[in-house]
Amino acid sequence: MSTTIISKTCPKCGKVYDKKTYSGHGKVKDSDRYEYGSPIKKCPSCGHLFADRDFHEIAIEGIRKQDEKTFKTSDIVMALALIGAGLACVFGLDYAAGWFFAGLGVLIFVAGLVEAPIKRKRLEIEKAASEARMQNPSYVAALRAIGVYVPAKYLPKDSVSDAGHQ
Numbered sequence: 001m002s003t004t005i006i007s008k009t010c011p012k013c014g015k016v017y018d019k020k021t022y023s024g025h026g027k028v029k030d031s032d033r034y035e036y037g038s039p040i041k042k043c044p045s046c047g048h049l050f051a052d053r054d055f056h057e058i059a060i061e062g063i064r065k066q067d068e069k070t071f072k073t074s075d076i077v078m079a080l081a082l083i084g085a086g087l088a089c090v091f092g093l094d095y096a097a098g099w100f101f102a103g104l105g106v107l108i109f110v111a112g113l114v115e116a117p118i119k120r121k122r123l124e125i126e127k128a129a130s131e132a133r134m135q136n137p138s139y140v141a142a143l144r145a146i147g148v149y150v151p152a153k154y155l156p157k158d159s160v161s162d163a164g165h166q
């Protein structure tokens with residue numbers, strides 16, 4: 001299977017601060033690059049603070065529908081194709097290959113069931129971390145400085161228009 005490696009570099013010193021491997025080659029879709037976490041990064045080489053817009057605060061943007069599903073659509077398609085190929089082999093009397101393919105298909109489903117609660121837990125932890133970051137006014141100010149939309153509930157009280165409440 002071919003892969004694409006994306007090296008992210010610091011906008012100030014140009015050193016690589018993160019390297020990610022994606023399956024397939026060519027352009028990696030933004031939706032595949034989507035990660036949960038703070039979009040504010042600090043360069044380990046020069047200490048420069050900058051934005052990495054692949055990262056998204058759960059407290060602001062929530063969790064994507066696709067990340068809440070137990071099975072990815074692509075996994076279901078792959079699993080059904082393997083089970084189908086397996087049954088075709090069984091009917092073609094190639095039992096060994098048949099059970100092999102069908103077994104792989106079933107494994108994908110089992111892996112999905114095992115992974116789902118782990119993934120859910122990880123997202124819960126990241127959500128709490130995100131909420132905690134958003135309680136820090138200087139963090140919120142830094143987010144706004146790089147152009148991230150911040151909902152009013154996280155803005156400092158004195159910056160929110162409060163006319164009529166006095």
Ligand SMILES: [Zn+2]
Binds near residue numbers: 011012043046048
């Ligand atoms: Zn740097």
